[in-house]
Every structure is written in C-alpha cells, then in structure tokens.
Amino acid sequence: MNDNTYVMQAIFSEIIRNGSATRSQLSRDYDLRPATLVAAVERLKRKGILWEPDRQGRHTGRKASELTLNPKAGSFIGLELTPSRIYGVQINAAGVEERRQSVAVQPESSSKKICSLLVSLFQHLRISSGAGMVGFADPGAIDMKTGQALQTVNLPAWEKVQVFEFFRENTGDRTPLIAPETLIRTYGEYLDCTPDFPDTLFHARFSEGIGGGFISRGELLVGNHCSSMELGHMVLSPGGRRCRCGNRGCLEAVAGAAALRQMMQELVVSGVSTRMDMSQFTLAEFVRMANDNDRAAQVLAQETCERIAPVLAMVTTLLNPQMIVLSGELAGLGSMLLDAVKRAIALRCLNNPAEAIQIKISALDEYCGARSAALLRRNLFLEKTLQLCPRFLAPLSAGLG
Ligand SMILES: [Zn+2]
Numbered sequence: 001m002n003d004n005t006y007v008m009q010a011i012f013s014e015i016i017r018n019g020s021a022t023r024s025q026l027s028r029d030y031d032l033r034p035a036t037l038v039a040a041v042e043r044l045k046r047k048g049i050l051w052e053p054d055r056q057g058r059h060t061g062r063k064a065s066e067l068t069l070n071p072k073a074g075s076f077i078g079l080e081l082t083p084s085r086i087y088g089v090q091i092n093a094a095g096v097e098e099r100r101q102s103v104a105v106q107p108e109s110s111s112k113k114i115c116s117l118l119v120s121l122f123q124h125l126r127i128s129s130g131a132g133m134v135g136f137a138d139p140g141a142i143d144m145k146t147g148q149a150l151q152t153v154n155l156p157a158w159e160k161v162q163v164f165e166f167f168r169e170n171t172g173d174r175t176p177l178i179a180p181e182t183l184i185r186t187y188g189e190y191l192d193c194t195p196d197f198p199d200t201l202f203h204a205r206f207s208e209g210i211g212g213g214f215i216s217r218g219e220l221l222v223g224n225h226c227s228s229m230e231l232g233h234m235v236l237s238p239g240g241r242r243c244r245c246g247n248r249g250c251l252e253a254v255a256g257a258a259a260l261r262q263m264m265q266e267l268v269v270s271g272v273s274t275r276m277d278m279s280q281f282t283l284a285e286f287v288r289m290a291n292d293n294d295r296a297a298q299v300l301a302q303e304t305c306e307r308i309a310p311v312l313a314m315v316t317t318l319l320n321p322q323m324i325v326l327s328g329e330l331a332g333l334g335s336m337l338l339d340a341v342k343r344a345i346a347l348r349c350l351n352n353p354a355e356a357i358q359i360k361i362s363a364l365d366e367y368c369g370a371r372s373a374a375l376l377r378r379n380l381f382l383e384k385t386l387q388l389c390p391r392f393l394a395p396l397s398a399g400l401g
Helices: 003-018 023-029 034-046 111-129 163-171 181-191 257-269 283-291 295-319 329-333 335-348 368-386
Strands: 066-069 075-081 085-092 097-104 133-138 141-143 148-151 177-180 200-206 210-216 323-327 358-361
Touching: 003 023, 003 034, 003 066, 003 368, 023 034, 075 111, 075 181, 075 368, 085 111, 085 368, 097 111, 097 368, 111 163, 133 163, 133 181, 133 368, 141 177, 148 163, 163 177, 177 181, 177 368, 181 200, 181 210, 181 323, 181 368, 200 295, 200 329, 257 283, 257 295, 283 295, 283 329, 295 323, 295 329, 295 335, 323 329, 323 335, 329 335, 335 358
Parallel strands: 075 133, 133 177, 200 323, 323 358
Antiparallel strands: 075 085, 085 097, 141 148, 200 210
C-alpha cells in the first residue's frame, strides 16, 4: 500500500467508525507524517468529501477541529424487505438520517407488487434530495456475484428476482449495493459498539426467519457464492420437523415464527393453558406472553432457548467471537435466552470461558437494516470515488490500527 492510500484508509477507517476524527489523533494513532496528512486532508476537502467546520473561513486557532464527511457529498437510501414490511431510510454522506418511512407487504404479494412498493418508497425518500444511491437488505439467500435472489423461504414470491438489475433500472444507481439483511444488520450492530469495537462480533437474528453474520476487525465475512450465514437452515436433527426450505430438522423448523406458531397450537390442543389468541399469533405477542408468565408461551419459550443455545455454542467453537449479539423478536426473551446461551457455551466450548465473551441483546430498532444498508452504500461510494483499497462491504480498519 503506498503512502497516500494508507493515509486515506486511515482517515476513512476512523471517520466511518466514529463519525469524526481530529488531525492530531490521526497522526498519533496511525503514525502519519504531518505533511502527508495535511496534503491528504486538503485534497479531500477540495474534492468535497471531507469537511472541517471549525476551519471554514477564518482560522480560529482551535487545535482540535473535527474532520467529518461532508454531508453534501451524496444522498443514500437504504431499503430493507421483510416478509411483512419494507423499511426505508435516507441518510446524507455524513451518515445522518434525514428521512424514514415504511410500508406494509401482504404475505401473498407477487414479486411485481413488491417491486412497485420498493420503487415508490425509494422515490418518496429521494424527493427532497434529488439523486440517490441505494443499498438493499435482501430477506433471503442471494447470489452476491450476480445479484439474483436465490431462495427466500419466508417470502416465496421473492425468488429468482434479478435484484441488482431491478435496482439499476429503477433507481438510476449504476452500482446498487445488494446483500442479505442479516449481514447488513451485523454491520449496524458493529457500529453500535462505538467507541469500544470488538475485534470479532457474531450476530444472530431470530425473527420470522433466522440468520447470522460475522464481522472480523471491521470486515464482514462474505462466503464464496451467496448469502451470509444460513444459521436457520443448519440441520440439527435430520429426522426432525419439516422446514419450509424442504429439509427436515433445521433450526428454523423449531425456532422460526411459523414453527413456533404450530408448536403453540399443539401445546394448546394438548391442554396447556394460554391467554393467547392463536388466530392473531405473532412472534412479538408470543414473546410478550412468555415474559408475562403465560403458561404455554413460557414452556415453549424455554424449550426454544434450549434449542437455540447449542447452535450458538457451535458458532463459538468455530469462530471464537469476542462478542455475540442477539436480535429479532425472540431476543425479547432477554435473560431467558442469554442464560441458556451462556450455559451452553460454558458446557460445550473448550477454552471459551463464558465470561470472556460478551453476549448481549441488540438495542437497535426495526429501521437498523435499512439504515445500515444506506451506510454500506455510502462506504461503497467512498471506496469507488477515492479508489480506496476495495474491501467490499465494510472499508474499515483491518490492518491499520
Ligand atoms: Zn430449513
């Protein structure tokens, strides 16, 4: 890496993660020669990418003026498609959210209908800001090389859709960013750790479907061909319940929303009492009831935590993460889930004392996927504009700090 590339990587690693940086901090932390840093900063300010508000106009003499990204360098729209809603967020280049909006998706919607909802949400979000670059959080497995949706177990209409082409044609963005939603949310969880970023973070999401993502020293792990980590379709018991993917015994077949609904019904039929209205079953309501001492919901919630926990112990054995973050409606079970996971890790993982791993429940809201998609699209824009060392989804600090 030549000197100039190293300085640019240093500046953007710091600003992308922390929102801002000072010149003195950059030269100290990255051991940069002052003249090299000044030249790079001035060049980036001239290009309209960096901003140093305190140094605009008259020199104020303040030493610690903050460098940030210039909010006007671009407008980025993140969209997340889920089986029930589409979430949209528009941010400026400094990463500040300016607009958000969501629309309902009917379970029986065709891909054509979903596409038209995505386009109208995109157009609504960009009205005030002209052009917009788009990042899309896809609900299923997606071929990361061609941008085609491969399989979406929880939204069957969203299969074989040429997602990349669709966004190119309908948004004017020549290089939209398309990635699985759990991978994109993993980046959001990582950013939420500021300022104490873990070296390695594993994120598991328990919602309508189940998925995972891993980020190591700021870089998201992307497999060879498609998707992120299909945690939900790891087969745990080959003769087990039929999963909606076609296999038997997947984690999702015992801990996904459709499976929990079915198992609740079985419990009720067998005589276990519940106050739940089964015709209105949702995961959020199930979790609320379990936390409110509803007998059937509590029994099933406890069993579900015990089924999930060994999978996270396997993940820990493989990846040895510094932090595990649990998100999605089921994470609302809180300590019931955390305790089961901690127990499983303590029992099953060699050399992984539970106290050495931080395990926590996500604190991010339902717009996290859309917002993180917009941020990743912004990062991709910076990589391309400045010809930074391509790090694909997350041009962060690996190898620099
Ligand atoms: Zn499956």
